[in-house]
Amino acid sequence: MEQLYPYLIIIGSSILIAAGWLLYSYRTQILLSQKLIRLNEELNYDLPDFLRQCWPSLKESGFAGLSWSLNWFGTYVSGSNGKTDGRMLEKRFDVQEITLTVCLYLHQRSWEYRFISSALADNFFLLVRMNLWVKLGAVRSTFEQTAKMTVFLQHDVKNMAQLMKLTAEQLNNPVPGQEDKLIDSMREVIPAVRDRAEHMLNTLTNKSADNLESSHDLNALLEQTANMYELPSTINGETTTVKLPKNNLQSILDNILGNFSRQANKSSAQKPDVHIDLEREDDFVKVTITDKNGAPCLWPERLFEPFWSEFGTGRGIGLYQARQHAYAAGGSLTAESMANTPLIFVLKLPA
Structure with a gap:
């Protein structure tokens, strides 16, 4: 038995050395993977830039070469680094308007090196796939936001057209003896229409809205809007101001x-x-x-439902838009409807 001790010591030492080497290699793999992840974050998950700048980290990871061919929304770009022949790991991605083929070339090494290289390659391919979906998600989100903005703009244009129609009817059919009153009404309506037109132009040209912290005379805007829609109104309560973008406040009241x-x-x-x-x-x-x-509301549950309207020409987006603006400002908009009683809107806005 004593004769076996030297061999057992050699075997045990070999196992410890191998385990230590594997542990070191595993830790190195983690550090190199983290380096790729940090690079990807610094590049804001931009796939073309990541492919162009990832080679130094891949070379440090023990790869012999890299080549890639990318169809990026109809534009073809490609690149290569290091040795691009011999054994390789190839991956193809084909997602909507993006097509990518990536090849990682390996050195002729033992199986354990190939195993580690394969694991690093899987991490690299995972980052590439993530960048693909991040980009496509951003594009889809932008299109959805644009579509939503278009719907709101269409509704604003419809409101503008209705205001202009009311104004034209007043001008075409003036009440005898009320000409001075009509002129006073036009002095109030026309600037309001101009403000709404400027808001739509600012939205289309991506100009910033007014300051969120700016205060606006709520009583004056309520009176102005009621007059525009020719609604006889009584306003009770003290004069007060509210804090939110004026365009959003006008949209709510409109x-x-x-x-x-x-x-x-x-x-x-x-x-x-x-x-x-x-x-x-x-x-x-x-x-x-x-x-x-007013008459009782027959469909109270549908008041804030987008794209539902009891009017054939309506888009069903107005009250939904008003509620969104109110909540965005930290307030709320609700409706109270009981049988045989007129509809009541309750609006809360930050003072």
């Missing part, structure tokens, strides 16, 4: 009061009688709006 205007135009039996109550609640202003002569 959509709420415009809804009352359209409902009133459905029937000429009774003229609208809009009552607006303002009340301060801590850091918010609560605005309650109702038409005392």
Whole structure:
């Protein structure tokens, strides 16, 4: 038995050395993978840039060469580094408008080196795949945001057209003896229409909106908007200001009061009688709006549902847009509807 001790010591030492080497190699693999991940983050997950700049890290990882061919939304680019012959690991990605073929070339080494290289290659290919989906996700998200903006702009254009139609009808059919009153009304309506046109132009040209912290006279804007829609209104409560972008505030009031205007135009039996109550609640202003002569709402659950409208020409986006603006400002917009009673909108905005 004593004669076996030297051999056992040699075998044990060999196992320890092998285990130590494997542990060192594994740790090295992790460090090199982290280096690739940091590079990818620094490049903001941009695939073409990552492919162009990843070779130094791959070379340090023990690869002999790299070659790639990329179809990037219809543009073909390619690149290569190091030795591009011999044994290789090839991967092809074909996702929507992006096609990529990547080849990693290996040195002629023992199986354990090939195993480590294969594991590093899997990490590299995983980063490449991630970059593909990050880009496609960003493109899809941008298109979705653009489509959403287009819907809102179409609705704003429709509101503008309705305001211009009301103005044209007033000018074409002036009430005898009310010419001075008509001129005063035009002085109020035309600047409001101009403001809405500027808002749409700013949205289309990506110009920044007004300051989120700017304060606006809520009473004045309520009165101006009610007058634009020819809604007889009574505003109760102290003069107060609210903090949110003016364009968003105008959009909220346009959509709420415009809804009352359209409902009133459905029937000429009774003229609208809009009552607006303002009340301060801590850091918010609560605005309650109702038409005392309005009919009960038949579809209260659909008021804020996008793309649903009881009017054949409506887009069904106005009240949804108003609610989005209110929540974006830290407030809220709700509706109260009970049987045989007029609809009530409750708007809360930061003071």
